[in-house]
Amino acid sequence: MFSSLSERLQEIFRRLRGKGRLSEADVDAALREVRLAFLEADVNYLVVKDFIARVRARAVGKEILESLTPAQQVIKIVHEELTTIMGRAEAKLDRAAVPPSTVMLVGLQGSGKTTTAGKLGLYLRKQGRGVLLVAADLRRPAAVKQLQVLGEDIGLPVYVGTARDPVAVCREGVAEAGRRGLDYVLLDTAGRLHVDEELMAELEEIKAAVRPVEILLVADAMTGQDAVNVAKTFHERLGLTGAILTKLDSDTRGGAALSIRAVTGAPIKFAGVGEKLEQFEVFHPERIAARILGMGDVLSLIEQAQRTLDQKKARTVLTHLRRDEYTLEDFLTQLQEMRKMGPFDQLLAMLPGGMAKGLKGLRFDEKEFVHLEAIIRSMTPDERRRPQIIDGSRRRRIARGSGTTVQQVNRLLQQFEESKRLMRQLTEASRFGRGGRFPFGL
Amino acid sequence: MNIASPSTGWFARLRDGLRRTKEGILRPFEELLRRGKVDEEFFAELEAVLLQADVGPATTEKLLGRLKERVARERLVEAEVLKEALATEVLALFSSCRADLDLSARGVVYLVVGVNGVGKTTTAAKMAAHMRKEGIGVLLVAADTFRAAAIEQLETWGARLGVEVIRHGPGADPAAVAFDGLAAARARGYENVIVDTAGRLHTKANLLEELRKVRRVVEAGLDGRRLCSLLVLDATTGQNALHQAQVFREVVGTGAAVLTKLDGTAKGGVAIALVDRIGLPIALVGVGEGIEDLREFVPEEFVAALFGA
Ligand SMILES: Nc1nc2c(ncn2[C@@H]2O[C@H](COP(=O)(O)OP(=O)(O)OP(=O)(O)O)[C@@H](O)[C@H]2O)c(=O)[nH]1
Ligand SMILES: [Mg+2]
Numbered sequence: 001m002f003s004s005l006s007e008r009l010q011e012i013f014r015r016l017r018g019k020g021r022l023s024e025a026d027v028d029a030a031l032r033e034v035r036l037a038f039l040e041a042d043v044n045y046l047v048v049k050d051f052i053a054r055v056r057a058r059a060v061g062k063e064i065l066e067s068l069t070p071a072q073q074v075i076k077i078v079h080e081e082l083t084t085i086m087g088r089a090e091a092k093l094d095r096a097a098v099p100p101s102t103v104m105l106v107g108l109q110g111s112g113k114t115t116t117a118g119k120l121g122l123y124l125r126k127q128g129r130g131v132l133l134v135a136a137d138l139r140r141p142a143a144v145k146q147l148q149v150l151g152e153d154i155g156l157p158v159y160v161g162t163a164r165d166p167v168a169v170c171r172e173g174v175a176e177a178g179r180r181g182l183d184y185v186l187l188d189t190a191g192r193l194h195v196d197e198e199l200m201a202e203l204e205e206i207k208a209a210v211r212p213v214e215i216l217l218v219a220d221a222m223t224g225q226d227a228v229n230v231a232k233t234f235h236e237r238l239g240l241t242g243a244i245l246t247k248l249d250s251d252t253r254g255g256a257a258l259s260i261r262a263v264t265g266a267p268i269k270f271a272g273v274g275e276k277l278e279q280f281e282v283f284h285p286e287r288i289a290a291r292i293l294g295m296g297d298v299l300s301l302i303e304q305a306q307r308t309l310d311q312k313k314a315r316t317v318l319t320h321l322r323r324d325e326y327t328l329e330d331f332l333t334q335l336q337e338m339r340k341m342g343p344f345d346q347l348l349a350m351l352p353g354g355m356a357k358g359l360k361g362l363r364f365d366e367k368e369f370v371h372l373e374a375i376i377r378s379m380t381p382d383e384r385r386r387p388q389i390i391d392g393s394r395r396r397r398i399a400r401g402s403g404t405t406v407q408q409v410n411r412l413l414q415q416f417e418e419s420k421r422l423m424r425q426l427t428e429a430s431r432f433g434r435g436g437r438f439p440f441g442l
Numbered sequence: 443m444n445i446a447s448p449s450t451g452w453f454a455r456l457r458d459g460l461r462r463t464k465e466g467i468l469r470p471f472e473e474l475l476r477r478g479k480v481d482e483e484f485f486a487e488l489e490a491v492l493l494q495a496d497v498g499p500a501t502t503e504k505l506l507g508r509l510k511e512r513v514a515r516e517r518l519v520e521a522e523v524l525k526e527a528l529a530t531e532v533l534a535l536f537s538s539c540r541a542d543l544d545l546s547a548r549g550v551v552y553l554v555v556g557v558n559g560v561g562k563t564t565t566a567a568k569m570a571a572h573m574r575k576e577g578i579g580v581l582l583v584a585a586d587t588f589r590a591a592a593i594e595q596l597e598t599w600g601a602r603l604g605v606e607v608i609r610h611g612p613g614a615d616p617a618a619v620a621f622d623g624l625a626a627a628r629a630r631g632y633e634n635v636i637v638d639t640a641g642r643l644h645t646k647a648n649l650l651e652e653l654r655k656v657r658r659v660v661e662a663g664l665d666g667r668r669l670c671s672l673l674v675l676d677a678t679t680g681q682n683a684l685h686q687a688q689v690f691r692e693v694v695g696t697g698a699a700v701l702t703k704l705d706g707t708a709k710g711g712v713a714i715a716l717v718d719r720i721g722l723p724i725a726l727v728g729v730g731e732g733i734e735d736l737r738e739f740v741p742e743e744f745v746a747a748l749f750g751a
Contacts, residue, residue, distance in 0.1 A: 109561075140595070141595045146595075194707070195706065223680060226707055230707075251645050
């Protein structure tokens with residue numbers, strides 16, 4: 001029912017690539033599909049309209065008709081326009097000339113500000129910065145307590161004022177950070193509607209009182225058409241310096257990222273990618289653009305793998321893979337490492353469309369993992385190295401030994417083959433990923 | 443159930459909300475009507491209106507297709523007539539899929555589920571407040587043991603409302619909390635139970651499995667009560683709401699949805715897509731952060747507010 005945006009674009013572009021030359025009608029046909037895909041991805045209607053018009057203006061005309069590889073030109077233009085909107089470089093967090101640098105987190109109710117305050121705090125602490133969290137959400141029940149619990153978890157101080165007025169709490173919090181000689185002070189403000197006049201005025205007061213270097217809009221990645229209204233209003237009232245996209249670990253196609261960037265011009269600086277506090281990363285605009293175009297976020301995947309994986313083990317697996325000696329031992333090591341990295345579905349979502357599709361049968365959960373491990377442990381070393389020798393009677397023996405069924409053993413062997421195939425693709429993908437080249441030879 | 447008072451009816455609030463938006467749905471409609479005549483451009487603009495309300499491309503295309511058929515069949519030319527025809531089409535979608543939910547009913551266990559931050563805890567509190575007012579014995583169960591201070595949040599509401607809250611410590615097994623909640627309801631003779639669960643994305647297999655377990659425990663302890671799983675959706679959400687509905691329905695057998703934050707500028711057009719594509723009806727709407735800001739979803743009012751009838 002729902003085909004992914006990248007799958008759709010790949011399909012469109014595959015058709016385009018099948019032709020030698022492009023007519024105006026071809027371009028329009030392709031752009032109709034692009035438009036539809038973008039709308040399904042929740043990119044704002046007006047942003048899409050503008051985008052399509054710009055691509056069309058560039059695509060229909062000399063550039064395409066006189067080009068020897070017209071299909072590639074269209075893809076290139078779509079990608080370039082996408083990158084133009086999203087921006088190229090990763091945006092850094094600004095610092096004040098005189099510390100502390102004040103960062104204000106603002107946004108709608110439920111967008112994830114408090115959790116993001118904890119995540120950003122942890123991120124800065126890991127870089128050796130001194131951070132103070134300020135609990136300025138005095139509206140939602142237990143919001144202050146929530147930030148206190150998070151602060152305790154990550155070992156950061158939390159300023160809880162005695163004042164009932166959020167402006168005063170922020171002012172005191174910033175002063176407190178100054179006294180303690182800290183680098184950053186993060187203000188967790190209450191969620192509010194952008195049309196709530198009184199509460200928007202309150203944010204303006206806070207801004208005037210503490211002069212933040214950063215005012216970041218915390219926005220839910222699953223936001224629909226309204227993302228433009230929200231971002232525009234917050235930007236007009238406060239002058240946003242950037243945005244943080246939360247819940248990007250959902251299966252949203254993330255059109256809101258494009259919308260927010262398009263209407264405010266402010267860069268998206270970070271992304272929240274999980275409920276754990278360390279699941280927070282610098283936002284890479286060009287990777288999102290590439291992901292939309294069907295390249296998959298291979299670079300992010302590799303980076304995440306590098307951060308969590310046991311490097312030595314990973315290298316061994318890779319070497320085996322290259323020499324075509326990938327064994328069930330390696331498979332087990334990988335499963336163990338993957339379990340450390342987090343939900344498998346999330347990793348899948350980062351892969352290019354076609355690859356993820358082929359892997360849908362490979363999902364596993366914790367319970368299944370225990371079975372997989374038991375099965376592999378019940379094999380002889382020789383069987384693990386050369387799975388092809390595992391015949392019917394060996395399968396029965398392994399099933400008995402691991403307390404599973406022959407079907408489960410069969411499935412594991414299938415998954416092993418799938419995994420081997422994937423690992424090969426992934427090493428190839430990472431090669432063009434590093435070289436900054438596209439799979440379709442741009 | 444009657445929780446829509448005329449003065450603060452959500453229809454009025456919703457319409458106010460819509461008026462506030464610069465690109466509100468009313469304005470373009472009014473402009474469309476001023477044009478008076480029905481032509482290709484009229485349909486293009488109508489499409490823009492629907493898409494910007496989060497109705498989604500598939501349902502928008504379907505509605506426009508039906509409208510064009512009627513234009514051809516009945517030779518409609520007046521824009522005003524056409525607007526009514528569109529409202530009728532949307533209402534037809536809603537009436538084929540109505541929510542069967544009565545907040546004033548007794549003997550119901552509500553399981554409140556949804557992704558992070560959509561308004562589950564607030565909705566649970568609003569529902570409990572309504573039941574209290576109706577004189578129904580209600581118990582709240584804090585089965586979000588994951589998010590920091592989630593238990594305290596529900597307890598704060600419970601204390602304000604004078605409603606008992608069953609809780610365990612942070613990190614406890616949510617199924618165990620649900621189990622105790624139902625046992626407490628039995629022992630103390632509460633008629634209704636509302637179980638607040640942790641926000642979880644519909645893409646997390648392990649968290650969905652946890653929810654399945656909560657559902658199983660609740661089903662086993664119903665003791666003659668009826669289970670009603672409610673999916674809370676944020677009106678600001680785009681087409682991803684459809685994925686959420688699909689997955690959660692499979693996991694907890696969701697009977698109806700609650701659409702929150704309709705007091706913002708999001709039009710909530712995804713409600714139309716939900717009935718059209720998933721067959722999930724909206725039962726309640728949230729129109730503010732206050733305890734009273736919960737309304738019954740009335741399709742006629744929603745369509746009227748959306749199309750400015
Ligand atoms: N404006 C508005 N805000 C709402 C509405 N419903 C809930 N909220 C606000 O949305 C925020 C999140 O609500 P919660 O009830 O904590 O949401 P939740 O789904 O329980 O969140 P988690 O448990 O963290 O997943 C709070 O600030 C609520 O006050 C509504 O209808 N309108
Ligand atoms: Mg909650």
